[in-house]
Amino acid sequence: MAFDKMELRDIEVWDGNFAAAQALRQCQIDVVSAYPITPSTPIVEGYAKFLADGYIEGEFVMVESEHAAMSGCIGAAAAGGRVATATSSQGFALMVETLYQASGMRLPIVLNVVNRALAAPLNVNGDHSDMYLGRDSGWIQFDAYSPQEAYDLNFIAFRVAEDHDVRLPAMVHQDGFMTSHTAQGVKTLDDDTAYGFVGDFKPMNDMLDFEHPVTHGVQTEEDWHFEHKARQHNDLMTKVLPKIQAAFDSFEELTGRKYNMVEKYDMDDAVVAVVCMGTSVETAREVATEMRAKGIKAGVIGLRVVRPFPFFEIQEVLKDVKAIAILDRSSPNGAAGMLFNELAGAMVNEEKRPLMSGYVYGLGGRDLTKKHLVDLYTELQANVDAGKVTTPLQQFIGVRGPKLQFL
Amino acid sequence: MANTGWDEFEIGAMLRTFEGEAGDIAGTLQEDRNYTQNSSFSASVADWRIEKPVFNKDFCIDCQFCWVYCPDISIISRDKKMIGIDMDHCKGCAICVEVCPTNPKSLLMFPEQADEEVEIAQWPAKETKEK
Numbered sequence: 020m021a022f023d024k025m026e027l028r029d030i031e032v033w034d035g036n037f038a039a040a041q042a043l044r045q046c047q048i049d050v051v052s053a054y055p056i057t058p059s060t061p062i063v064e065g066y067a068k069f070l071a072d073g074y075i076e077g078e079f080v081m082v083e084s085e086h087a088a089m090s091g092c093i094g095a096a097a098a099g100g101r102v103a104t105a106t107s108s109q110g111f112a113l114m115v116e117t118l119y120q121a122s123g124m125r126l127p128i129v130l131n132v133v134n135r136a137l138a139a140p141l142n143v144n145g146d147h148s149d150m151y152l153g154r155d156s157g158w159i160q161f162d163a164y165s166p167q168e169a170y171d172l173n174f175i176a177f178r179v180a181e182d183h184d185v186r187l188p189a190m191v192h193q194d195g196f197m198t199s200h201t202a203q204g205v206k207t208l209d210d211d212t213a214y215g216f217v218g219d220f221k222p223m224n225d226m227l228d229f230e231h232p233v234t235h236g237v238q239t240e241e242d243w244h245f246e247h248k249a250r251q252h253n254d255l256m257t258k259v260l261p262k263i264q265a266a267f268d269s270f271e272e273l274t275g276r277k278y279n280m281v282e283k284y285d286m287d288d289a290v291v292a293v294v295c296m297g298t299s300v301e302t303a304r305e306v307a308t309e310m311r312a313k314g315i316k317a318g319v320i321g322l323r324v325v326r327p328f329p330f331f332e333i334q335e336v337l338k339d340v341k342a343i344a345i346l347d348r349s350s351p352n353g354a355a356g357m358l359f360n361e362l363a364g365a366m367v368n369e370e371k372r373p374l375m376s377g378y379v380y381g382l383g384g385r386d387l388t389k390k391h392l393v394d395l396y397t398e399l400q401a402n403v404d405a406g407k408v409t410t411p412l413q414q415f416i417g418v419r420g421p422k423l424q425f426l
Numbered sequence: 427m428a429n430t431g432w433d434e435f436e437i438g439a440m441l442r443t444f445e446g447e448a449g450d451i452a453g454t455l456q457e458d459r460n461y462t463q464n465s466s467f468s469a470s471v472a473d474w475r476i477e478k479p480v481f482n483k484d485f486c487i488d489c490q491f492c493w494v495y496c497p498d499i500s501i502i503s504r505d506k507k508m509i510g511i512d513m514d515h516c517k518g519c520a521i522c523v524e525v526c527p528t529n530p531k532s533l534l535m536f537p538e539q540a541d542e543e544v545e546i547a548q549w550p551a552k553e554t555k556e557k
Contacts, residue, residue, distance in 0.1 A: 123439060232443040
């Protein structure tokens with residue numbers, strides 16, 4: 020093929036955006052259809068530069084909105100190309116209508132979502148509002164906590180999404196600015212090894228197969244729609260997680276880096292645990308270690324795969340834990356948090372289940388500090404000692420004003 | 427087909443046009459093509475129509491205007507000879523009647539239930555131009 024390879028050092032200093040852009044280059048994406056938005060812009064900018072500099076054989080399509088960006092991706096994917104894009108926040112919100120088209124049409128697009136708050140008030144910093152907005156869209160959702168993981172999970176996302184038994188689009192999430200703009204050491208793969216892991220794109224029902232013409236994007240009413248949605252849900256519930264596990268295993272064999280549906284830190288004998296996503300996981304791990312020095316058996320559970328929700332892995336890891344704090348970085352706006360509800364749903368019929376309390380934190384990029392987490396673990400230990408949840412079910416962390424707690 | 431379960435069709439609400447390979451599709455007449463049941467060619471939309479075109483070949487000059495203008499490819503023409511209307515796909519828009527240049531017209535619209543032979547027997551006469 021007519022493109023140059025790039026020499027990379029074993030460890031490069033990359034932020035999450037550049038790491039994702041490098042992964043898109045190494046996967047040799049055929050089409051990136053994109054519209055810029057902070058903080059995800061450098062991902063597609065990076066792809067465009069690699070393309071202009073002759074490191075990729077592909078096509079960059081500049082469009083007029085995120086709705087058009089995902090629509091362009093859908094057309095290119097239906098035509099039979101390897102396709103990716105990136106967005107954040109308001110752009111993600113504008114994409115939502117087409118997200119359902121992509122997953123319903125079973126097109127293996129990879130979308131890098133650099134998590135950012137949703138207006139109003141306008142805010143460019145990281146929280147998980149956009150990630151939560153995509154949770155019923157029928158996409159696979161991976162969560163990266165660092166630039167390294169943003170890089171690695173892109174390869175894994177393509178490998179899983181393009182599998183003919185899966186054929187579902189996948190999002191790779193990373194926290195806006197905290198991951199996307201924070202440069203860290205990233206262990207790289209050389210171009211051939213990286214491309215070898217995802218492999219050549221294997222088309223399925225592509226529109227450019229003129230010997231087998233197909234119609235994509237059809238209409239079904241009450242006589243057919245339910246069956247198609249049921250099929251998609253069935254595949255998400257039964258086929259995707261085993262494929263993700265297989266991709267995690269191959270990736271570990273290739274790189275030595277091990278990923279899990281549910282990332283466990285000091286959970287073997289943990290009595291109390293914090294469950295969270297994104298960059299908060301790393302902070303919580305540091306605090307958990309410090310809590311152990313103080314005699315509190317603390318652990319951390321990070322969700323690596325948000326959709327499909329790893330129901331059974333959660334049941335397994337929580338069966339001997341006494342109390343957990345579930346952290347939602349998105350305003351539930353009138354309910355318990357999504358993560359709280361998912362975990363409560365997973366545990367509701369279990370005989371042994373931990374005391375559960377929910378926390379809303381970090382909206383609009385507000386820091387989750389070590390002090391917050393020390394208080395949180397202390398509160399969890401108090402729950403264990405009392406044998407019941409001693410606080411209201413939902414509390415807010417790090418917000419100014421009178422203490423907010425509900426339920 | 428109507429009783430097919432969720433696990434019995436291809437993913438992605440994707441529909442195939444032909445059974446097997448398309449082959450020399452441009453050189454194959456529609457009636458000889460191996461369309462699937464999912465192709466719109468296999469489906470009748472005749473019940474969308476409330477008025478139907480009736481073709482009277484006595485006045486037709488085979489100009490092909492109706493064939494060119496029909497938005498539903500429902501004018502059947504072979505070797506540049508107009509031979510009839512595909513009544514499974516005609517939606518009764520009357521564009522063929524509008525563009526027909528003969529006098530009297532070779533295509534006219536009638537209610538769906540009209541009898542073709544009766545209507546052709548009492549076809550309007552040629553209009554004379556008045557000065």
